[in-house]
Amino acid sequence: MTRTPQLFRLDASLADETSVSRSVADTFEKVWRLEHPDGIVLRRDLGAAPVPFIDMTAVGAGYVPAADRTPEQRAAVELAETLTDELVSSDAYLFAVPLYNWNNPASVQAWVDRILTAAPLKAGGAEPIAGRHAVVVHSRGGGYGPGTPREGWDHAEPYLRRILEDVWKLDVTMVTAELTLAATVPAMAGLKPLGAASLQAAHTAAEDHARRIAELVAAGDPAVDLTADRAIA
Ligand SMILES: Cc1cc2nc3c(=O)[nH]c(=O)nc-3n(C[C@H](O)[C@H](O)[C@H](O)COP(=O)(O)O)c2cc1C
Numbered sequence: 001m002t003r004t005p006q007l008f009r010l011d012a013s014l015a016d017e018t019s020v021s022r023s024v025a026d027t028f029e030k031v032w033r034l035e036h037p038d039g040i041v042l043r044r045d046l047g048a049a050p051v052p053f054i055d056m057t058a059v060g061a062g063y064v065p066a067a068d069r070t071p072e073q074r075a076a077v078e079l080a081e082t083l084t085d086e087l088v089s090s091d092a093y094l095f096a097v098p099l100y101n102w103n104n105p106a107s108v109q110a111w112v113d114r115i116l117t118a119a120p121l122k123a124g125g126a127e128p129i130a131g132r133h134a135v136v137v138h139s140r141g142g143g144y145g146p147g148t149p150r151e152g153w154d155h156a157e158p159y160l161r162r163i164l165e166d167v168w169k170l171d172v173t174m175v176t177a178e179l180t181l182a183a184t185v186p187a188m189a190g191l192k193p194l195g196a197a198s199l200q201a202a203h204t205a206a207e208d209h210a211r212r213i214a215e216l217v218a219a220g221d222p223a224v225d226l227t228a229d230r231a232i233a
Pocket of ligand 1: 019022100103140180181
């Protein structure tokens, strides 16, 4: 007996209808659903409902024996376990993350910090999601390509890669839409065609990778065990 695959989707944009990362992630999700009509898409929306910043209660709670934990420590452990379970129970991953002040949104850092307090996904932990496929949809208002004045200023991408690839051992593909502000900021009007081309390329890449990853999962991705019952509904 095999179960239907589960896609985990994280959103972090503070914007809703106007969000580029959400719209490119929607494209990915739509194609994924075509391939897996009965599949589950488990969503965590940090833009709409951020998790609380880490605090000393959360840092220490996991080291206290379960029976001795205060209600606050119990809540902190439960949150870290819930966020971890959402990842561990999933078969593929879609992270939609905008660039804010040359970094990840603080909500993404808070989410990572909480997860890293629980054992399974800590550095040096059991690596329960190693090898599974992930797409990061990254939206940024400016341009950061080679030779541009702000090349190297995007600190979100390297940090995400550090966590997703080096700590959690996911197989990561970046899909970046940049110059997103050219569409609305008058001073960037000359960059509109480049922004539009970047957006179009991001939607196309999202479609291609959604199809590729959905097919890999269906065909028996070695990092995924569809006979193991681990979906969170
Ligand atoms: C708080 C905030 C900070 C931002 N900082 C940057 C930045 O440092 N560099 C940049 O290129 N764009 C920056 N932007 C623009 C966003 O990266 C851009 O609008 C992107 O499309 C946001 O993703 P979204 O469309 O999914 O909301 C910022 C936007 C906001 C709201």
